[in-house]
Amino acid sequence: MTEEISKHYREILTGLGENPDREGLRDTPMRAAKAMQYLCNGYEKDLDTIVNNALFESESDEMVIVRDIELYSLCEHHLLPFIGKAHVAYIPTGKVIGLSKVARIVDMFARRLQIQENLTRQIADAVQQVTGAAGVAVVIEAKHMCMMMRGVEKQNSVMTSSAMLGVFRSSGTTRQEFLQLIRSH
Structure with a gap:
């Protein structure tokens, strides 16, 4: 190939x-x-292999956040990079996932031809599927070379996308706590 x-x-x-x-x-x-x-090696990876049974019993039902996970992807429209960071949170319901597995899930989907909106949702859906969490939230902030190097050539633009599942969607308080915690660094 x-x-x-x-x-x-x-x-x-x-x-x-x-x-x-x-x-x-x-x-x-x-x-x-x-x-x-x-x-584009994300096409060769699958969720079960990445997680590799790294789910652990836990009585915690408090929000878990992995913040500032760097990501590198390629825009499916121009094959130009977009670079940024993902913030991923979930509320466990009896099981927590190994910390590095969250970053590996981000990489698996980022290392494919993408648009940021779909990438955000794919990460959220995968974390939900693996953990069975009460809710999952993902926010991605990225700079897109297709917007910086060509077209409108706006150097300081940053795109932010979010996906809120479960209690992050239904509870404004939970969503607000997450958004405050990722902004407080």
Whole structure:
């Protein structure tokens, strides 16, 4: 598969008017193919493997937040990066998930061609599915290169998206507590 993707990158370079045989570009198609496969490795991952049974009994029913999880994704419209951070919270109902698993869930979905709105919801749904939580909240803040490098070229714009499930949707107080806690850093 890498070889096939590499051939397409070579054609793209030629289509741009470049000489893919010149010294600086000779290995670029293969490097670009490997980079794209790495940046999209979320397609090779599944939730069960990532979580790997890292669910633990807990009597806690208080909000758990993992804040500032860096994420790197590719906009499915322009294949340009968007870079930011995710804040993920859930309210356990007898089980908590291993801390690193939350970050791995974020990465699994971020390492696919995405739009931020869908990414936010996919993370929330996955955490809900795994934990059976009373509620899950996800907020993502990201800068999009498709908006910064082309088009309107707005360098300081940040997109914020949220997904609120369960008590985070039904209880304004719970939602407000979450939003205050992620802003208080």
